Amino acid sequence: MYLKDAGFSTKSIHIRHRLPSDIKTIVTPIYQTSTFLFNSVEEGAELFAGKKEGYIYTRLGNPTQTVLEDKIAILEEGEAALATASGMAAIATTIFTLCRTGDHIVADETLYGCTHTLFSHILTERLGIEVTFIDASDLNNLKAAIRGNTKLIYFETPANPTLKLIDIRGCVEVAKKWGIKVVVDNTFMTPYLQNPLKLGVDVVVHSATKYLCGHGDTIAGVIIGDKEFIKRARLEVLKDTGGIISPFNSLFILRGLTTLALRMEKHCENAMAVAQLLEGHPKIEKVIYPGLPSHRQHQLAKEQARGFGGMVTFVVKGGLESAIKLMNSVQLCVLAVSLGNVETLIEHPATMTHAHVSEEERLAAGITDGLIRLSLGIEDLKDIIRDLEQALEKC
Ligand SMILES: Cc1ncc(COP(=O)(O)O)c(C=O)c1O
Structure with a gap:
């Protein structure tokens, strides 16, 4: 309770795991297991049916991963989070959760290279999702690019590598008029410097490989959004596409967060x-x-x-x-x-x-x-x- 009004550093250090165990560790244990034991057939069935909360198989979730997700959701001021194998897995999972064939995305033209390739080749050429690249630093370009089938607006701010900024509030205002979701890659700023969700954005993605990890020894990603969206991203997309974070890498990102x-x-x-x-x-x-x-x-x-x-x-x-x-x-x-x-x-x-x-x-x-x-x-x-x-x- 005392952590509710605590500062960023205090939260990043003291939000600790609450995993059921008689042994109380300061550092989150790495649950290095691919699968979890059911107490009975009935319990297994309840877990699969979503009637009981718990762990089934690490591709669907793991206790070490949960601790990371809970902590990053609090630091980014979102309801829930999903940790992924890489920043690209976070971006792809987010897009696949929000868009399907026939939808349209408006994206800023300055994006990390692989994000640009995902949008300009994989989405457009293989999946039939149209993408219009614009200079989103001018809101008139954004307004002009929106169509009836536009599902989301996507950008980085500052953008990689030109450090162009995009007015988050301005984009959200335009998007809300049309019921379009806004997704922001917050990798360059981190939740310590910028919280797009507080400015009205729907989903934030990060390459956790970068500042969240901080030490250059782990590839990982995170997605933060409302509970319903995160549940869909986890169960409708990531479960079946597989880009989940490993328990070991979850701990490395958790450790990085303490000194962010x-x-x-x-x-x-x-x-x-x-x-x-x-x-x-x-x-x-x-x-x-x-x-x-x-x-x-x-x-x-x-x-x-x-x-x-x-x-x-x-x-x-x-x-x-x-x-x-x-x-x-x-x-x-x-x-x-x-x-x-x-x-x-x-x-x-x-x-x-x-x-x-x-x-x-x-x-x-x-x-x-x-x-x-x-x-x-x-x-x-x-x-x-x-x-x-x-x-x-x-x-
Ligand atoms: C802004 C940004 N977003 C996403 C990514 C992709 O992250 P990852 O390398 O963890 O897949 C990068 C990688 O450099 C990046 O700079």
Whole structure:
């Protein structure tokens, strides 16, 4: 009860498992089992019929997973959650729960590369779900794209990798008029910085692989929404498509959550300082960071989130050639995709995370060849700066 009004960090640490056992552990046990024992045939039948709550088989749910789901639902301020094998499994499960053949989706044009491919190829070419990509930062584009069969609006804010923001409240207002669901990928912000459900969004998805895990050692995803939707996602889709989280990975994400607030503070602090440094640097053409007054949606960033995040995107002068030289010259920053790790990661969206998006669509979304994405880690700031400065000298 005392946790009801507790702060984010306190909740992320003290919301503990209430699993039935005489042995009271501080850390959630890993229930490393594929299946569960029934006390009788009658009990098994009741569990299958949904007349009794309990565990049947880990693809349908597992006690370690339940603890993660309960905790993330509280932190994201939603009713319920479903943990999945990856962020992509969370996104696909959400779409399959909300849409069927003949439906239409309006999606922002700047999305993580595999999400873009899921929408532009798998949904459209194989499943007969139409997708219209728009620049959703202009609500007029959104209004113009809506049709009679539009079932959902989907976006990331900030978007990967251009850090464009989308007005969550504005999109929700448009969607509600037409009875359309809004789904937001909140990976970049985390529930520590932004709660789209509180702004009226229906479903939030995360790649838990990133900040929620924090240490780069687990692939996982989560979906948060109302109880009815989560039940449908679990029993109508995930049960039969199979992208469930493992008990072991559930514990890794639970552990990551306990330090999320602390890490996010440091990620944000480092990102702001690096963005300011790069903005004044003679070798840099452009820096995009929602925390900089030069970001065209700086005001919106202040209004809809409690911080600006740990991601910084920038363009070096000299285009692709200089970008390659810079990325090959870093010594502390790690040349790798993914984000939200304790290490600072540097990557090149055009040839890496967004390589499978067509050149035309990439450029329309602002992902030019000279664009570099930095995920600031939690190292000492002076060391990150020293590394970037020495790499910039070489390009
Ligand atoms: C914003 C965003 N959403 C979803 C995903 C997919 O997550 P996962 O790699 O856990 O499947 C990623 C991966 O980079 C991402 O950046």
